[in-house]
Amino acid sequence: xxxxxxxxxxxxxxxxxxxxxxxxxxxxxxxxxxxxxxxxxxxxxxxxxxxxxxxxxxxxxxxxxxxxxxxxxxxxxxxxxxxxxxxxxxxxxxxxxxxxxxxxxxxxxxxxxxxxxxxxxxxxxxxxxxxxxxxxxxxxxxxxxxxxxxxxxxxxxxxxxxxxxxxxxxxxxxxxxxxxxxxxxxxxxxxxxxxxxxxxxxxxxxxxxxxxxxxxxxxxxxxxxxxxxxxxxxxxxxxxxxxxxxxxxxxxxxxxxxxxxxxxxxxxxxxxxxxxxxxxxxxxxxxxxxxxxxxxxxxxxxxxxxxxxxxxxxxxxxxxxxxxxxxxxxxxxxxxxxxxxxxxxxxxxxxxxxxxxxxxxxxxxxxxxxxxxxxxxxxxxxxxxxxxxxxxxxxxxxxxxxxxxxxxxxxxxxxxxxxxxxxxxxxxx
Numbered sequence: 520x521x522x523x524x525x526x527x528x529x530x531x532x533x534x535x536x537x538x539x540x541x542x543x544x545x546x547x548x549x550x551x552x553x554x555x556x557x558x559x560x561x562x563x564x565x566x567x568x569x570x571x572x573x574x575x576x577x578x579x580x581x582x583x584x585x586x587x588x589x590x591x592x593x594x595x596x597x598x599x600x601x602x603x604x605x606x607x608x609x610x611x612x613x614x615x616x617x618x619x620x621x622x623x624x625x626x627x628x629x630x631x632x633x634x635x636x637x638x639x640x641x642x643x644x645x646x647x648x649x650x651x652x653x654x655x656x657x658x659x660x661x662x663x664x665x666x667x668x669x670x671x672x673x674x675x676x677x678x679x680x681x682x683x684x685x686x687x688x689x690x691x692x693x694x695x696x697x698x699x700x701x702x703x704x705x706x707x708x709x710x711x712x713x714x715x716x717x718x719x720x721x722x723x724x725x726x727x728x729x730x731x732x733x734x735x736x737x738x739x740x741x742x743x744x745x746x747x748x749x750x751x752x753x754x755x756x757x758x759x760x761x762x763x764x765x766x767x768x769x770x771x772x773x774x775x776x777x778x779x780x781x782x783x784x785x786x787x788x789x790x791x792x793x794x795x796x797x798x799x800x801x802x803x804x805x806x807x808x809x810x811x812x813x814x815x816x817x818x819x820x821x822x823x824x825x826x827x828x829x830x831x832x833x834x835x836x837x838x839x840x841x842x843x844x845x846x847x848x849x850x851x852x853x854x855x856x857x858x859x860x861x862x863x864x865x866x867x868x869x870x871x872x873x874x875x876x877x878x879x880x881x882x883x884x885x886x887x888x889x890x891x892x893x894x895x896x897x898x899x900x901x902x903x904x905x906x907x908x909x910x911x912x913x914x915x916x917x918x919x920x921x922x923x924x925x926x927x928x929x930x931x932x933x934x935x936x937x938x939x940x941x942x943x944x945x946x947x948x
Contacts, residue, residue, distance in 0.1 A: 522857045523614040529575030535608040542598035543574045561586035564656040568645040622846045625666040626673045634680040639670050669849045679838040687717035689827040690798040702726035707764040710771035711739040714800045718768045762789045768798045769805040780809040868940045
């Protein structure tokens with residue numbers, strides 16, 4: 520199998536807006552992707568990956584053009600995107616580019632937030648789902664396992680995941696600095712916006728014990744609270760809830776401040792001055808800047824968090840450069856493995872043909888030499904084997920040496936023609 524038979528076709532947050540990506544959701548019937556992809560001619564092996572930011576099919580195919588057209592049709596089958604517009608949203612990687620792309624995805628170098636750890640788990644789940652249904656084979660099993668080890672190597676050898684590069688994640692990192700450990704802490708979300716939701720996700724991942732959502736519209740508060748097994752309250756209960764929580768994340772659409780210094784002073788007395796961490800990610804601001812003057816109250820707004828993010832982005836970009844070098848190195852290793860797989864059948868066929876000729880000529884010669892001893896015959900056979908190995912040594916060396924994939928493929932075709940290996944194959948058929 521040639522390396523160019525490995526392909527990745529899909530859409531992600533860079534190529535398609537959310538209104539396109541959401542039409543490619545495959546949640547209603549989880550078996551459908553596997554059923555449909557199996558039916559596509561030429562789709563020899565495949566792994567199907569679907570997240571909120573990307574939908575990809577990693578596959579191998581000897582008949583690429585028809586297979587590619589069929590996979591495009593499958594991905595957009597339930598969307599209202601016109602066929603002529605599909606190419607505006609997709610990407611197609613082939614061969615070395617496909618391998619590099621997959622390694623970058625696994626290592627979170629292709630994510631919206633570089634260095635986030637979720638994508639590796641999602642890719643592992645996608646592989647497990649595909650492998651369990653026997654959709655993967657020798658090539659993709661090896662490729663996906665290598666992608667996981669590349670991601671692990673990048674995590675070990677770089678600090679790509681150590682710095683917060685999103686507002687919500689930066690807030691969580693600051694909370695950890697204040698409390699040390701977030702396990703058992705309680706968080707109150709004021710407003711049910713996307714930023715508060717992201718912050719809650721990060722907080723829950725760090726071991727937060729309870730999420731309370733306060734919102735002007737109780738129905739939205741209930742829906743968001745369900746996601747985190749929390750509870751919903753009305754905005755009128757805000758002050759009462761602040762006596763119980765450790766962290767407050769505010770992201771309402773209010774036109775002015777919703778919480779003033781004089782509101783929080785009596786609350787801190789009720790709390791016996793237990794630390795209260797306030798994150799204001801609303802624009803315009805929800806929380807009174809004077810709250811920072813109160814003892815044991817720690818208030819951070821969007822600008823404070825943005826400064827943390829900008830410093831960390833610069834650090835992470837340096838780490839990303841190191842990660843890209845690892846991806847390049849590991850891609851070359853996989854290409855070498857593919858090339859070795861291609862060489863093995865050719866070298867075996869060369870040896871088989873040479874050995875067949877040698878054995879036939881040996882038998883012919885020995886049939887005319889009736890006075891030879893067993894020892895003489897053994898010596899002649901050994902000599903014939905030695906001649907065979909020495910004749911094949913340089914052609915095999917010629918095959919194995921090569922500066923690039925195209926050079927090696929040319930040598931492979933040339934050698935098969937010189938030795939008449941494809942003619943032998945045609946005769947067998």
